[in-house]
Amino acid sequence: MSSSSFLSSAASFFLLILYLLGSSQVSDGALQSTYIVHMAKSQMPSSYDLHSLWYDSSLRSVSESAQLLYTYNNAIHGFSTRLTPEEADSLMTQPGVISVLPEHRYELHTTRSPLFLGLDEHSADLFPETGASSDVVVGVLDTGVWPESKSFSDNGFGPVPSTWKGGCEAGTNFTASLCNRKLIGARFFARGYEATMGPVDESKESRSPRDDDGHGTHTSSTAAGSVVEGASLLGFASGTARGMDPRARVAVYKVCWLGGCFSSDILAAIDQAIEDNVNVLSMSLGGGMSDYYRDGVAIGAFAAMERGIFVSCSAGNAGPSPYSLSNVAPWITTVGAGTLDRDFPAIAILGNGKNYSGVSLFKGDALPDKLLPFIYAGNASNATNGNLCMTGSLIPEKVKGKIVMCDRGVNARVQKGDVVKAAGGVGMILANTAANGEELVADAHMLPATTVGEKAGDIIRRYVLTDPNPTASVLIQGTVVNVQPSPVVAAFSSRGPNSITPNILKPDLIAPGVNILAAWTGAAGPTGLPSDPRRVGFNIISGTSMSCPHVSGLAALLKSAHPEWSPAAIRSALMTTAYRSYKDGKPILDIATGKPSTAFDHGAGYVSPTIATNPGLVYDLTTVDYLGFLCALNYTSSQIRSVSRRNFTCDPSKTHSVADLNYPSFAVNVDGSGAYKYTRTVTSVGGAGSYKVKVISESTAVKISVAPAVLNFKEVNEKKSYTVTFTVDSSKASGSSFGNIEWSDGKHVVGSPVAITWT
Numbered sequence: 013m014s015s016s017s018f019l020s021s022a023a024s025f026f027l028l029i030l031y032l033l034g035s036s037q038v039s040d041g042a043l044q045s046t047y048i049v050h051m052a053k054s055q056m057p058s059s060y061d062l063h064s065l066w067y068d069s070s071l072r073s074v075s076e077s078a079q080l081l082y083t084y085n086n087a088i089h090g091f092s093t094r095l096t097p098e099e100a101d102s103l104m105t106q107p108g109v110i111s112v113l114p115e116h117r118y119e120l121h122t123t124r125s126p127l128f129l130g131l132d133e134h135s136a137d138l139f140p141e142t143g144a145s146s147d148v149v150v151g152v153l154d155t156g157v158w159p160e161s162k163s164f165s166d167n168g169f170g171p172v173p174s175t176w177k178g179g180c181e182a183g184t185n186f187t188a189s190l191c192n193r194k195l196i197g198a199r200f201f202a203r204g205y206e207a208t209m210g211p212v213d214e215s216k217e218s219r220s221p222r223d224d225d226g227h228g229t230h231t232s233s234t235a236a237g238s239v240v241e242g243a244s245l246l247g248f249a250s251g252t253a254r255g256m257d258p259r260a261r262v263a264v265y266k267v268c269w270l271g272g273c274f275s276s277d278i279l280a281a282i283d284q285a286i287e288d289n290v291n292v293l294s295m296s297l298g299g300g301m302s303d304y305y306r307d308g309v310a311i312g313a314f315a316a317m318e319r320g321i322f323v324s325c326s327a328g329n330a331g332p333s334p335y336s337l338s339n340v341a342p343w344i345t346t347v348g349a350g351t352l353d354r355d356f357p358a359i360a361i362l363g364n365g366k367n368y369s370g371v372s373l374f375k376g377d378a379l380p381d382k383l384l385p386f387i388y389a390g391n392a393s394n395a396t397n398g399n400l401c402m403t404g405s406l407i408p409e410k411v412k413g414k415i416v417m418c419d420r421g422v423n424a425r426v427q428k429g430d431v432v433k434a435a436g437g438v439g440m441i442l443a444n445t446a447a448n449g450e451e452l453v454a455d456a457h458m459l460p461a462t463t464v465g466e467k468a469g470d471i472i473r474r475y476v477l478t479d480p481n482p483t484a485s486v487l488i489q490g491t492v493v494n495v496q497p498s499p500v501v502a503a504f505s506s507r508g509p510n511s512i513t514p515n516i517l518k519p520d521l522i523a524p525g526v527n528i529l530a531a532w533t534g535a536a537g538p539t540g541l542p543s544d545p546r547r548v549g550f551n552i553i554s555g556t557s558m559s560c561p562h563v564s565g566l567a568a569l570l571k572s573a574h575p576e577w578s579p580a581a582i583r584s585a586l587m588t589t590a591y592r593s594y595k596d597g598k599p600i601l602d603i604a605t606g607k608p609s610t611a612f613d614h615g616a617g618y619v620s621p622t623i624a625t626n627p628g629l630v631y632d633l634t635t636v637d638y639l640g641f642l643c644a645l646n647y648t649s650s651q652i653r654s655v656s657r658r659n660f661t662c663d664p665s666k667t668h669s670v671a672d673l674n675y676p677s678f679a680v681n682v683d684g685s686g687a688y689k690y691t692r693t694v695t696s697v698g699g700a701g702s703y704k705v706k707v708i709s710e711s712t713a714v715k716i717s718v719a720p721a722v723l724n725f726k727e728v729n730e731k732k733s734y735t736v737t738f739t740v741d742s743s744k745a746s747g748s749s750f751g752n753i754e755w756s757d758g759k760h761v762v763g764s765p766v767a768i769t770w771t
Contacts, residue, residue, distance in 0.1 A: 043096065043097075044094045044096055045094065045100075045115065046093070046094055046114070046276055047112050047113060048090065048091075048092045048113050048115060048279065048308065049092065049093065049109060049111070049112050049113075050088055050089065050109070050110040050111045050113070050653070051063075051066075051067060051070070051089050051091070051110060053089035053657070063089070064091075067090065067091045070107075070108065070109065071091070071103070074106070075093075075096075078093050078095055078099070079094070081093055082203060082204070082276060084279055085283060086282070086286035086319075087283040087316070088311055089657050092115070092276035092279070100114075110650055110654055111650065111651075113654075115204060115274055115276050115308075116299055116302075116308060117272045117273070117275070117299060118268075118272065118273040118274070118275065118297045118298060118299035118309070119273065119298065119299060120227050120268055120273070120555075120557055121298055121329050121338070121556045146259040146568070147261070148260045148568045148571050149176060149178075149197070149261045149288075149290045149292070150235050150260050150262055150291070150292045151264075151265060151288070151290035151292065152228065152231055152262065152263070152293075152294045152295075152561070153267050153268075153293065153294070153297070154231050154265075154297070155223050155227045155228035155266060156221045156223035156224075156229075156264055157222070157223050157228055157229055157262075158226075158229040158534055158535070159191070159195055159198070159222075161237075161532075161534075163237030163238055163255070164192070164194050164233070164238065164262065164531075165194060165240075166194035166238075167238070169194050171193065172261070176197070176261070178199070178289070179197065179288075180221070181220070182220065183200060183218065183222070184218040184222065185218045186198070186218060186221050186222040195262050196262065196263055197261075197263030199221060199263075199265050199281070200219070200265075200266035200267075201267050201281045201284075202269065202277065203276070204274035204275070204276030204277040205269045205271060205277055208271075213270070217269060221264055223266070224535040225268075225535075225536065226535075226551060226553075227296070227553075228264060230530040230531060230532060230551060231296050231530075231558070231561040232262050232561070233255055233531035234255055234256070234528060234530040234562060234565065235256055235257070235262070235561035235562070235564040235565035236255040236260040237253065237254060237258060238255070239253070240531075240550075243529065244529070245529060245550050245551055245552045246373065248356055248373050248454075248490065248552065249356075249491055249529045250491070253530065255530075255561075255565050256561070256568070256569060256621070257566070260565065263288060263290055265281035265284065278295075278297075278309060282313070282315070282316060285321075290321060292321065292322045292324070292564050292567050292568050293321055293323045293324070293564075294564035295324070295560070296325075296326045296557035296558075297309075298326060298327075298328050298339050300338070301337070304341050304512070304645075304655050305652075305654040306654075309339060309341075309344075310339075310341040314638070314655050314656060317579050318635050322564075322567040322579040324345045324560050324561070325338070325345070326339065326347055326559065327348040327505060327506040327518070327519040327559075328506035329504045329505070329555050330504075331502070331503055331506045331507050332505075332602070332604035332605070332613075333506075335508070336506040336507055337508060337511070337518050338506065340516065340518045342513070342641060342675060343633075345520050345521075345563060345583045346519045346520045347562070348501070348502075348507075348522040348559060349501075349505040349524070349526060349554070349555065349556045349558065349559040350500060350523065350525060350600070350614070350618050351500050351524070351525075351603070352498060353493060353495045353498035353499070354491065354495060355371060355452075355454075355527070356371045356372060356489075356490070356491055356492075357370070358371055358372035359486070360462050360472060360484065360486060361383070361487060362386075362472065362475055362482075362483070362484050363479065363481070363484060364475060368464050368468040369464070369468075370441070370462035370464035370465075371452040371453070371463055372454060372455070372461055372462045373456040373457070374461055375456070375488075376459075376460070379438065379439055383484060383485050384415050384438060384439065384483060384484065385414040385482075386415045386476050386482040386484035387410060387414050387476065388416075388417045388473065388476045389401045389405075389406060389416050389417060389418045389419070391477075392406050392407055392410035392411045392416065392435075393407060394407065400421055400422050401418035401419075401427075401431045401440075402422065402431065403423070405431065406435035406437070407435070411435045411437040412435070412437070413436065413437075414437055414438065415439040415440065415441060415483075415485065416439070417440070417473065417476050417484075418440055418443070419442075420447075424540075425442060425453070425463065426541060426544075429442070429457040429461045430541055432459065433458050433459045439486045440462075441484065441486065442462070442463045443469025443472060444464065444466045444469055446466060448503055449465065449603065449604050451502060451526075452465060453504075453526060453554045454552060456537075458539065460488065462486050497594060497600075500602065500609075501601070501603060501604070501613045501614050502525055502526050502554070502556075503603050504555070505522065505556055505559075505613070507613055508611070508612035508615075508767070514769065515670040515681055516670065516673070517611060517612075517615065517679035518615065520583060520677070521614070521615045521616045521617060521618070522613075523560075523562040523563050523619045524562050525554060525556050525559030526558075527553075528552065529550055529551070530550060531549065531551075532549060532550055538551045538552075562619065563586065566621045567586070569625075570585060570624060574697075578632055578633070580630075580633035580674075581631075584630040584631040584632065584676045585625075585697075586616075587616035587617075587676040588616065588627050588630070589761075590619050591617045591618055592616075592618070600614060610748070611677070611750050611766070611767040612767060615677065616676065616763065616765050617765070626697075626698060627697065628701070628755075628760025628761075629695065629696055629697065629760070630694065631674050631675065631692060631693070631695075632674065632693075635656075639652065639656060640668050641673045643662035644669050672690065672691045674692055677765050677766075677767075678736065678753065678766040678767070679767045679769070680714075680738050680768045680769070682714075682771065684740075685741055687737050687738070687739050687740075688738040688740065689735055690735070690738070691736075692733065692734055692735075693731050693732070693733040694723065694731070694732055694733075695731050696725040696727070696728055696729065696732075697728065697729070698757075698760055699727065700727060702722060702725070703723045703724075703756060703760075704757075705721050705722070705723075705734075705755055706753075706754045706755075706756065707754075708752045708753075708754070709751035710749050710750055711745055711751075711768065713741050713742070713745030714739070714740050714745070715738075716738055716751060716753070716766065717739070718734055718737075719734065719735050723755065736753065738768065740768075742770065747769075747770060748767060749768050751765075751768075752765055752766060
């Protein structure tokens with residue numbers, strides 16, 4: 013068999029295995045899968061006392077053996093179950109059934125940040141609330157929690173809020189007594205996972221809220237971890253760790269397991285979080301793109317929004333490719349990632365006298381004070397992809413006692429170092445390829461190692477392949493701060509345009525997501541590798557998974573300062589006060605290109621919480637506005653019901669336009685010359701004032717005009733509307749161009765990004 017046909021057969025076999033993992037066989041040989049069934053709650057026959065009885069009866073009408081996995085009361089009205097495709101089709105014909113959708117598998121999107129954002133021990137003055145604790149509850153859907161972490165200490169906290177209806181569930185290695193006045197809720201959801209993947213393997217992970225992975229502990233402590241002095245990872249980033257809102261309460265909902273995060277479990281967790289009365293929901297997970305009526309996270313988030321819950325989600329780690337975003341529903345705040353001003357330099361030293369700067373979090377015995385033999389992994393392997401340092405690919409006789417150069421890609425960065433170490437190598441230089449460019453993400457490697465950018469990697473590779481006697485070493489330099497320029501947009505951060513609704517600009521904003529220090533599990537080392545015996549209280553990791561909880565915690569701060577603000581008002585405050593340029597006026601850079609970033613990269617900009625407390629004006633939205641948005645998408649009544657859980661018919665006498673959704677940003681899709689009009693309404697939250705508009709456009713092909721050009725407010729909560737007209741001359745431009753619309757009264761600057769795309 014040729015190598016290509018073997019790979020094709022292997023790929024087909026792998027896809028078959030993945031398919032079978034998501035399905036199970038019943039006695040007649042048909043394959044079952046998990047489905048989420050949306051029901052029209054109001055259509056329940058009077059003969060039933062409980063909706064769950066009606067759901068069960070509807071299910072029995074198509075399958076004698078099927079069981080209800082979950083019934084949902086808040087996130088949706090309906091249930092989840094295991095069915096064959098034929099049974100699912102049959103169920104769709106039953107009275108009261110709105111839709112029967114196959115389950116979706118989601119994946120995780122995997123300190124100095126409070127100081128860099130302007131939040132320190134004196135920031136309580138900006139967020140006035142008496143006492144050391146707040147009644148705001150941040151709910152985190154993730155891998156669970158390590159409750160013993162100091163980040164969940166309840167020292168100084170008052171009683172659990174009287175509005176809290178949640179609880180703590182016992183399970184493997186977890187008792188209800190592990191919760192306290194800080195960590196006030198802990199639950200786990202595994203029925204959907206187990207229905208597809210089989211029982212949770214309790215020798216590998218706890219069937220309980222306990223976090224054996226680390227991701228959930230990291231995200232929840234980033235959002236709302238208590239103040240911990242003397243925090244660091246192996247001495248790196250030493251200082252005081254605190255969440256964005258250290259006074260907020262935390263409730264964790266474990267929905268992610270070794271095999272992924274399943275939408276039936278996610279919906280059940282959102283359903284319960286709404287019932288428990290959380291104020292903020294943070295979800296650092298995603299799974300591709302689909303219409304809102306098919307997207308479990310979007311549907312659950314809509315129900316949460318209706319209850320006044322702010323929902324923050326990660327944008328995804330599929331950047332820098334365009335159209336790579338997750339979680340783009342306009343009732344979700346979509347968060348991309350940028351850097352901090354902190355770095356962890358480690359120098360690659362070559363035998364030709366040249367040095368190249370990289371990054372590393374290795375802590376351990378330094379290499380000998382001399383240059384060591386240096387080899388390229390591709391020349392130390394019989395595998396076709398030997399340069400990637402995959403498990404078992406290196407020949408020990410060729411790497412023993414040497415520094416090994418590996419290329420980034422396919423397997424985890426830390427795993428490459430482990431592979432080098434297992435083969436007898438003593439150090440590693442890890443080189444970025446074109447996919448990652450100059451972005452440097454630090455790792456707690458198992459041996460002396462540094463990661464270098466693509467340009468340095470190409471030079472080092474040329475040296476190791478052409479020098480007759482190449483030598484090298486690695487010098488770890490610790491922690492440095494005040495790195496400039498900072499921030500920059502992370503290369504991995506997913507980018508717009510928005511592929512589901514191009515007229516809604518996403519991401520909404522960016523926040524710290526690179527090399528973030530936060531609490532960690534006691535069940536895994538900082539690399540997460542089974543071979544890593546180290547245990548740490550804090551870890552440094554990167555991803556939009558890290559930027560999302562920054563915004564979740566900041567939303568909690570704003571909610572405590574302004575309890576009357578809606579989720580849309582909170583998002584508006586964070587977006588319109590975000591910044592898009594450095595102090596010298598130059599635009600924030602994109603590390604992927606080295607050039608200025610655009611609104612498709614950074615959205616409204618980099619979050620600036622100290623200004624967000626007093627934004628001057630906000631763009632507010634209600635459920636009715638979002639229903640009008642669904643009408644503008646030409647959704648059917650059934651599709652609208654799937655999202656909103658109500659019988660709603662679009663008014664045929666009204667003209668619904670996505671352009672008129674009262675969003676704090678503007679995305680204009682141009683399909684020819686002419687005028688494109690967008691209407692917005694702002695609400696004064698800063699009292700009386702006269703706001704003048706300033707328009708910035710980088711393209712002569714688009715003239716942006718705003719009417720009226722002045723908005724006069726006499727009192728708090730007064731509303732004023734304005735219209736933006738984009739007059740386009742398509743003969744002058746193609747691609748995309750960007751700009752800003754800013755309103756200012758001399759004290760506040762209320763900024764909105766503009767993205768114009770020629771289709």
